[in-house]
Amino acid sequence: MASASQVEQIAERVERLLVRYEELQRTNxxxxxxxxxxxxxxxxxxSRLSAARSRVDALLERLPDINAAS
Structure with a gap:
């Protein structure tokens, strides 16, 4: 049978584990x-990147085709 000091040690460890568990819950x-x-x-x-790409594509479409000028 466990002595009183062993029970107290176990109780202290359980308390520390509960405190640590609560800390981990808050951290999580x-x-x-x-x-x-x-x-x-x-x-x-x-979303902003997609919008910027669309604007760049629209600007590229407005540029004259270099191959058509030749």
């Missing part, structure tokens, strides 16, 4: 929030 929540923000930022940048 913060990381999930950061992922959401970065995903939104990435999607926004992709």
């Amino acid at each position: 929540a913060l990381l999930a929030q950061q992922v959401e923000v970065l995903t939104h930022e990435r999607d926004s940048l992709r």
Whole structure:
């Protein structure tokens, strides 16, 4: 049978594990929030890039064809 000091040691370790678990839960929540923000930022940048490509393509279409002038 476990002595009182062993039970206290186990209880302390369990408490430390619970504290660590709560810290990890908070860290995980913060990381999930950061992922959401970065995903939104990435999607926004992709959209802006696509719009810029469309504008460049439209400008290229307006340039005269060099081969047709020859």
